[in-house]
Amino acid sequence: MLHSILLQITSTGNAVVDTLADAAAQMPLSADMPKQDSLSLLDLILKGGLIMIPMGILSCLTIYYFFERYMLLKKATHLDSNFMNNIKDFIHNGNFEAAKSLCRNTTSPAARMVEKGVSRIGKPIKEIEEAMESVGKLEINRLEKNLSILSLVGRIGPILGFIGTIAGVIKIFYDISLTDNISIGVISTGLYQKMITSASGLVVGLMAFIGYFILNAMLDKIINKMEATSLAFMDILQEPTK
Numbered sequence: 001m002l003h004s005i006l007l008q009i010t011s012t013g014n015a016v017v018d019t020l021a022d023a024a025a026q027m028p029l030s031a032d033m034p035k036q037d038s039l040s041l042l043d044l045i046l047k048g049g050l051i052m053i054p055m056g057i058l059s060c061l062t063i064y065y066f067f068e069r070y071m072l073l074k075k076a077t078h079l080d081s082n083f084m085n086n087i088k089d090f091i092h093n094g095n096f097e098a099a100k101s102l103c104r105n106t107t108s109p110a111a112r113m114v115e116k117g118v119s120r121i122g123k124p125i126k127e128i129e130e131a132m133e134s135v136g137k138l139e140i141n142r143l144e145k146n147l148s149i150l151s152l153v154g155r156i157g158p159i160l161g162f163i164g165t166i167a168g169v170i171k172i173f174y175d176i177s178l179t180d181n182i183s184i185g186v187i188s189t190g191l192y193q194k195m196i197t198s199a200s201g202l203v204v205g206l207m208a209f210i211g212y213f214i215l216n217a218m219l220d221k222i223i224n225k226m227e228a229t230s231l232a233f234m235d236i237l238q239e240p241t242k
Helices: 002-025 041-046 052-077 083-092 096-104 109-119 125-144 147-179 184-241
Strands: none
Touching: 052 125, 052 147, 052 184, 083 096, 083 109, 083 184, 096 109, 109 125, 109 184, 125 184, 147 184
C-alpha cells in the first residue's frame, strides 16, 4: 500500500516537474549565467542531498555482507571427493577416533554432521539421524546469518530513492515559490536531487538483490551436499547389517 502511494505521488510530481522543465528550457538563458563544463562523481553525489547518507550506508552494508558471506560459503562448499571413502574405511576398521579427527580437520558443515554421527555410533539409527539433523540445522542457520540484511537492503534502497525523489520535487516548488521564477537555474537543484536519489536507490537495491540471489544459490548447493553426505553416512552404518 505504501509503495503504491509513493509511486502515485512520484509519478504526479515527475509529470509536473517535467512540464516545468520544458517551460524552463524554452526560456532564453541569461548571458551572465555561469556554465559548468563537467561534474565530478563526488559533486554529483552531494547534489543528492541528505538522503544520500543512508544510501551510502546501505551500499557499504551490501558490499561488506556480500563478500563476508561469499567467502564463508565458498569455504563451506569445498569437500574432498575422497572424504566419505576415508570415513567408510575408518568405520569398517573400527577406528572411530581417526574418523572424528578427519571430520574436525575438514572445514565443511557436512563434515561436522558426520562427526556427530560418528560420535553416536552404537546407538539406534533413528537417534543418529536426529543428532545429525540437529547439527545440520545449526550449520544452515550459521550460514544463513546476515543474508536477511541483503534482502532488507534490496527492499529499502528503492523506497529511499522514492523518498529522495519526493523531497526533490518539494524543493523545486519551494524554490519557485521563493523566486517566483521558473528557470532551469531555479529548478536544477531539485531536479538533481530527485534523479540522483532515484538512480542511487535502484542501484543499491539491484546490488543487494543480485548478491542475495548469488549467496542463496551457493547455500542451496551446500544444503544438497549436506543431505547427500548424510545419506551416504547412513548407508555406511547399515552396510554391515546387510
